[in-house]
Every structure is written in C-alpha cells, then in structure tokens.
Amino acid sequence: MNNMKRDFLLILTLFATLSCTKVTPEKRIETIYNYFDNENTTALSTLETVSNNYPARMSGSQNNSDAIDYFTLILGNDIKVDNIWYQDVTVPHWLPGENSVSCKLSDGTTHGITAVPVGLSVGTDGNDLTANIVEVTSREAFDKANVKGKIVLFNEPMTAENGYGKARWQRTQGAALAGAKGAVAVLVRSMTTLTNDDPHTGSTRYDSTGVQIPAMAISTQAADKLSEELKKDGRLKVTINSTAKRLEDTIGRNLVAEIVGKKTPEHIILLSAHLDSWFNSQGAQDNAASCVTAVEVLRAFKKLKIKPNNTIRILLYQDEECFLSGMKEYAKIAKEKNEEYLFDLEMDSGAGGPKSFRLAEKDIFFPKIKEITDQYLTPYGIEEITQVEERKGWPLSDSMKIPYYGYVSNTDHYFDIHHSSSDNFDKIDPAAFKKGIATVTAFVYLMD
Numbered sequence: 343m344n345n346m347k348r349d350f351l352l353i354l355t356l357f358a359t360l361s362c363t364k365v366t367p368e369k370r371i372e373t374i375y376n377y378f379d380n381e382n383t384t385a386l387s388t389l390e391t392v393s394n395n396y397p398a399r400m401s402g403s404q405n406n407s408d409a410i411d412y413f414t415l416i417l418g419n420d421i422k423v424d425n426i427w428y429q430d431v432t433v434p435h436w437l438p439g440e441n442s443v444s445c446k447l448s449d450g451t452t453h454g455i456t457a458v459p460v461g462l463s464v465g466t467d468g469n470d471l472t473a474n475i476v477e478v479t480s481r482e483a484f485d486k487a488n489v490k491g492k493i494v495l496f497n498e499p500m501t502a503e504n505g506y507g508k509a510r511w512q513r514t515q516g517a518a519l520a521g522a523k524g525a526v527a528v529l530v531r532s533m534t535t536l537t538n539d540d541p542h543t544g545s546t547r548y549d550s551t552g553v554q555i556p557a558m559a560i561s562t563q564a565a566d567k568l569s570e571e572l573k574k575d576g577r578l579k580v581t582i583n584s585t586a587k588r589l590e591d592t593i594g595r596n597l598v599a600e601i602v603g604k605k606t607p608e609h610i611i612l613l614s615a616h617l618d619s620w621f622n623s624q625g626a627q628d629n630a631a632s633c634v635t636a637v638e639v640l641r642a643f644k645k646l647k648i649k650p651n652n653t654i655r656i657l658l659y660q661d662e663e664c665f666l667s668g669m670k671e672y673a674k675i676a677k678e679k680n681e682e683y684l685f686d687l688e689m690d691s692g693a694g695g696p697k698s699f700r701l702a703e704k705d706i707f708f709p710k711i712k713e714i715t716d717q718y719l720t721p722y723g724i725e726e727i728t729q730v731e732e733r734k735g736w737p738l739s740d741s742m743k744i745p746y747y748g749y750v751s752n753t754d755h756y757f758d759i760h761h762s763s764s765d766n767f768d769k770i771d772p773a774a775f776k777k778g779i780a781t782v783t784a785f786v787y788l789m790d
C-alpha cells in the first residue's frame with residue numbers, strides 16, 4: 343500500500359471512529375481506562391506467571407519456547423482470538439556458562455569482581471586468562487591506546503545526559519575493536535547511571551572486525567574500584583575464567599495472533615514486542631511487560647465488545663536482543679504475502695506507565711494523529727507525540743515502508759534494572775503497568 347493510500351485509509355477510519363459510532367470516543371476511552379483500573383486482573387497475573395515461571399527467555403531456550411506455549415493457551419482458550427500461528431525463525435543459541443573475574447594487586451592481595459558475560463561473547467573454555475589492564479573512558483582514548491596483550495577496561499560512564507545510546511558502543515563494539523588491536527579480552531562498565539554491584543549484560547557483535555575475544559560486563563561499583571586501584575597500581579592483573587559459548591544456530595518461534603477486522607480485514611494494525619530476554623533475570627520489563635500488553639489489548643477488545651474495523655494483529659517475536667532475526671523473518675513473510683499495514687506499533691520500553699508515542703517517519707498524517715491523541719490521551723498521562731527521523735534498520739519499514747510507531751513508557755528508572763538481575767516482577771508498579779496497557783488499547787481504538 344503506498345503512503346497516500348494509507349493516509350487516505352487512516353483518515354477514513356478515524357472519521358468513522360470519531361463521527362459515526364454511537365458511543366463517543368471520550369466515553370469509550372473512559373471505559374477502556376476503567377476496565378484496566380478496576381475489572382482487569384489478568385494483565386498482572388499473566389505478567390507474574392511469565393516472569394516467575396519462564397524467566398531467562400533467551401532465544402533458543404526451553405523457557406522461551408514454554409512462554410510461547412503459555413501465551414498461545416491464553417490467546418486461544420481464554421481470549422479466543424480469531425487466528426493464531428507460528429513462524430519458525432533461525433536464532434542464535436548462546437550459553438552464558440560459568441564465569442568468574444578476579445583482580446590481583448602487586449602486593450599479592452586478590453579480590454573478586456562482580457561480572458556477567460556479555461551476550462554472544464566467547465569464553466575462555468574454562469581456562470584462566472590473566473593480563474594487565476588498560477582503562478579507556480572514550481572512543482578517542484581507545485583509538486590512541488596500546489592494548490596489545492592486555493585486557494581493556496571500557497569505563498565511559500552512562501550518564502543521565504548522554505544516556506544509553508552514547509555509552510552502548512563499548513559493549514556492542516568494544517570486543518571486536520579491541521580484539522582487532524591485539525587485546526586479549528574486555529571488561530565493560532555496566533550501562534546504568536546507578537552505582538551498585540549489579541552488572542548489566544546485553545549483546546556484543548564481532549562482525550565489524552571478525553576478531554573474537556571474551557567480553558564481560560562488570561558492575562559500576564566494580565568498575566569504579568578497579569579504576570581507583572589502577573591509578574595506584576598500574577601492574578595489577580585481572581583473571582577471567584568463562585565457559586560462555588555460542589552453539590550452532592537453532593530454531594525459535596514467532597507467535598502471531600489476531601482479531602480480524604469487520605470492515606477492512608485486509609488492513610492490519612500490528613502491535614509488536616520481542617519475547618526473548620537475557621539469562622540473568624525474569625525479563626519482566628524487558629520485555630515480558632510489552633508482550634503481555636499486546637495480549638491484553640486483544641483481550642480488552644473482546645471483553646469490551648469493540649469490533650475493530652481493521653485487523654488487530656500482535657507479534658511476539660524472537661531475538662531482538664542480538665540480531666532482530668524474528669522481526670526480519672516476519673517482515674520477509676509479510677512482503678511475500680504483499681500484506682497491507684496501517685502501522686506497526688513497537689513496544690520495548692518497560693512498564694513505567696504511559697509517556698508518549700513516537701512516529702518515526704515524516705508522516706503527513708502526524709498533525710492529525712497528534713491532534714487526536716492530544717485531545718483524547720493527554721488527560722490520561724500522554725505528554726507528547728514526537729516525530730523523529732525515519733527508523734533505519736527496522737525490517738518492516740525498510741522493506742515495506744510500513745510506518746514505525748513506538749509506544750514510549752516513562753523510563754526514569756528503566757535503565758536501573760535493564761539487562762540486570764533486578765529486572766523482575768517485584769519491580770513492576772501495577773498501576774503504571776495497567777495504565778500503559780489502557781493507553782495502548784485506547785491508541786489502537788482511536789487509530790482503527
């Protein structure tokens with residue numbers, strides 16, 4: 343579907359939603375928020391079950407597969423959606439293994455360093471790897487540093503101002519870059535603004551240089567301490583022992599489910615959320631909360647007897663954390679089938695309650711969507727609709743020009759727990775979580 347046609351469709355459907363229904367949009371939206379406020383208990387219990395029973399849902403793992411089965415049961419037996427199906431996806435199969443990192447000072451004293459392996463990292467085959475440390479706190483410093491035969495400590499802090507996007511290269515690129523310059527391993531300061539002893543993992547990529555050396559994420563506290571020790575004792579040594587390893591790729595499943603539209607069933611509104619998580623937590627906010635949100639939107643449409651004009655489809659996909667392979671596979675199939683989409687609403691920002699929607703393209707319909715969401719959703723906490731540059735590298739946008747919209751939660755505390763052992767159900771604020779689902783439901787209702 344070309345953009346003009348899609349815009350025309352959106353105008354038509356919005357006009358239908360806002361003008362021709364017996365229930366006013368205000369009333370309908372109030373009903374949606376009330377439903378999530380009062381009646382709905384399934385959102386929280388579903389999230390609790392996924393978090394507690396199927397933690398560490400890494401791509402290719404049994405827990406990941408079991409979580410898919412659990413969501414299938416809910417969608418089929420409880421919600422009774424119209425269609426459910428799977429898509430097989432080739433996913434990386436990586437095992438974190440057993441890991442230890444320790445520091446030995448020149449005077450012979452030793453202490454442990456709290457660390458977790460970085461996702462996709464090679465290990466040391468269970469052997470001790472010992473070397474001196476070179477600390478770098480910026481890309482420029484790294485480019486100038488002599489790292490040959492050393493372990494590089496990437497210690498550029500993530501700050502509130504610069505954020506995750508600025509610091510992340512150290513984890514995603516550090517090992518490949520350092521390996522190419524002759525380093526033997528890397529330690530990466532955790533991507534968080536908190537100072538504590540809880541390390542944050544995440545993926546690394548070797549493909550920029552092809553050189554594979556071990557990468558461990560260390561806690562911010564451990565990074566500060568090691569940095570202090572290095573200033574006094576430049577000859578200290580660090581020992582890494584890790585059995586992390588990547589096995590042959592395996593097959594995972596995308597889960598797709600939908601309620602078919604009554605007027606224009608061939609037009610799809612897609613809600614997408616990745617199902618995979620890291621090995622060191624329940625992955626409650628990243629990203630079980632978004633998966634449950636997608637499922638509960640369908641449940642709300644059924645429970646509140648809202649018959650959508652367009653098909654409302656949800657996609658719980660594999661392997662966002664490393665290669666986005668689940669989304670790539672979905673996009674490939676969508677293109678083959680020549681499917682028509684109004685937009686894809688991607689959800690991956692935790693459960694901190696509604697903040698904004700992000701429209702990642704120069705959408706001529708942006709002012710209208712902004713007007714409508716300002717009118718109907720601002721009273722419920724949506725602060726702004728932001729229009730950002732087209733999202734590059736998003737498979738559905740790249741291959742089919744499907745507009746990418748993002749649902750954005752309040753992320754004030756998201757990076758305190760993101761990819762760490764604290765991303766568990768006990769950190770979920772039930773009211774904020776449910777208000778977020780109500781907001782996504784209301785947005786979909788308004789756009790339908």
Ligand SMILES: [Zn+2]
Binds near residue numbers: 629
């Ligand atoms: Zn995520």
